[in-house]
Amino acid sequence: MQLKDLRPAEGSRKNRKRVGRGNSSGKGTFAGRGMNGQLSRSGGGKGAGFEGGQQPLAMRLPKLPGFTSHNRCEYAPVNVARLDALFADGDTVDADALVAKGVIKHNYIPVKVLGAGELSKKLTVKVDKVSASAQAKIEAAGGKVEAE
Numbered sequence: 001m002q003l004k005d006l007r008p009a010e011g012s013r014k015n016r017k018r019v020g021r022g023n024s025s026g027k028g029t030f031a032g033r034g035m036n037g038q039l040s041r042s043g044g045g046k047g048a049g050f051e052g053g054q055q056p057l058a059m060r061l062p063k064l065p066g067f068t069s070h071n072r073c074e075y076a077p078v079n080v081a082r083l084d085a086l087f088a089d090g091d092t093v094d095a096d097a098l099v100a101k102g103v104i105k106h107n108y109i110p111v112k113v114l115g116a117g118e119l120s121k122k123l124t125v126k127v128d129k130v131s132a133s134a135q136a137k138i139e140a141a142g143g144k145v146e147a148e
Contacts, residue, residue: 075129076104080137081117083125094126094148119143 019031033040049056083093086101095107104111113125115133122142130138135145 073110075110075112077112077114078103078127079114079116080119080134083113083123084117084119084121087121087123089121090123091121092124092126098127113138 017027017032018025019027022028030040038044049058051057078098082103086103087093087097091097093113095104095109095111098104098111099107110128112129112131113127113134114131115137119137119141123138124144124146125138126146126148128148130145130147138145
């Protein structure tokens with residue numbers, strides 16, 4: 001078998017129906033649309049998504065794309081470089097201390113420490129979450145991470 005011998009399966013390819021090309025074609029005069037009515041007119045018929053007068057699905061859904069979970073927990077991000085700038089050697093970093101320094105507004109906001117920047121001070125970090133890179137930097141500086 002060679003490439004030139006390949007053919008589509010028998011009956012898998014059909015010529016498109018050419019309507020409105022004279023009565024001898026079998027689809028002349030009304031071109032298979034019937035005589036009268038909405039569907040016989042050009043541009044006739046219901047639009048895409050029409051549901052018989054019921055509010056269409058596209059209008060019932062929210063206007064913006066995507067999905068937002070109601071149970072999503074949004075963490076306030078704090079980088080180790082910020083902790084290095086704000087806290088002294090040996091301090092404890094928790095939600096109350098971050099509120100006192102003005103990093104977050106309320107102590108009930110969950111906090112996640114991220115690893116951007118360098119840390120040179122020994123800190124005890126007691127927050128909700130700590131990234132792996134931040135934990136490595138805190139422990140390398142002699143500090144410790146305590147999970148809440």
